[in-house]
Amino acid sequence: MKCATIVLAVAVATFAPSLAESRRIVGGQFAEEHQFPYQIGLFLDGNFRCGGSIIDSQWILTASHCVLDGVDKIPAKGFKVHVGSANLEQGQLYAVAETFAHEQYGSFQNDIALIKLQDKLEFSEGVQPIELNTVELPVDTPVIISGYGRIGDGQPISEQLKYNTAFVESKEICRSMTGLSGKGLICFKSPADNGACNGDSGGPAAHNDKLVGVANFVLQGCGTQYPDGGNGTIDDSDKDGLTVADVLKIEQ
Template identity: 50%
Template sequence: MRTLILVSVALATIIVTLSMAMPPGEKIVGGQFAELHQFPYQIALFFQGRFHCGGSIIDRKWVLTAAHCVLNMNVPLPAEDMTVYAGSASLEEGGQMFKVAKAFAHENYGDSKNDIALLLLDGQFKFDDTVNKIDLFSGELKHGDTVVISGYGREGTELPASKHLKYNSMSVQDDEVCQFLMAQTGPGLICLNNEPDNGACMGDSGGPAVFQNKLVGVANFVLNECGTIYPDGYAKVVFYRDWIDGVMKQ
């Protein structure tokens, strides 16, 4: 994590911490518990047998997630130690399971920039009402648009993990804090916010943000703590569309 200094319109200085929404095992803050068939594109990524991150099915053999989910200090984690689970709303039962054949982190990932990755599976998902792909959004979001996030992360910074999938609604933000974040991380970022005590948290990394049933974002980081007044950072899928298509054609 690193510390950012943000300056408000009133010139008051506030200190926030940019934290990867990642340490293993923990859930969406606020929101509701998901039903089995509600998010067929949602996966749970396990590393060495422990829950690690979220992700989204975008093809029968491909999952989109965050780069920091497949790297440790910019060193690739062994793909053979990664397993993808889909087709369940629980970390403890049901669904389809595949090993990861290869992980592709964005080659320019670093300092919270380009935090996006693809997982190539060693098998193919069998699509049904509990497992299916999600199409990628190709338009531009507007300030105030409502998106849906989902994941298995913590329900609060200091709260224990829950094993059941949760979801919440968030609004696209284009305020001063988001403009500052984009200046630090580049244009490939979406800022999402809600009332306090709502949002992403540790363990939600790599998970989806969805608008009009299409994938618009990949969970990257939270500021300071989970569910604060500050926006959560998501990689902007449309910005990385050419990179995604290029990797999948290899």
């Protein structure tokens, strides 16, 4: 079977001509209510922009390009965070106090950011934080990706959360397909016509209810055999770029 590969690297993102920001799960299935209570939807000026993950009662993990306009910081007052439902028409919206993009964002590395909410979340069945993964996953480990992004190139976003399953691919294959040579790549494979698309940026990739990575980019369109990419969550000083553990050192 022809496969697509999803890549989650330690802090990766760029604006090369062959890449597009990751904005929707292609293929897969619709999520049940409260199935992914850590998933959020990020809105800017009333328009859906990105996904993200609840990691604390007042903190959201997403991608840097979700909170920036190029290299310029977007004012926090324009953002709202949707939580509490697998449907964007339901749930609750929270105002954003501040955003923290990685200070070295601007290449394939460091596309990772934090969002601080004005008010703390009220945890419930539909609103829960996700623990960060801290171990390297073996090849063929299943990983769940989820998001509200487009169902395909040129298609609108979905108001209903979707998810799909991918599997850990070898680092060698990931590097050969992406041209990325930095340490810490986490790569995933899935059948063709499945994977991330526009709108999934910043959203979670999870294994056993632990956050493995942050969705970042797609290559050559959505659901192709080319890799999708993101940022890994392993705290390993031997890896290049910023890890989630580094991001969490921001003063609260």
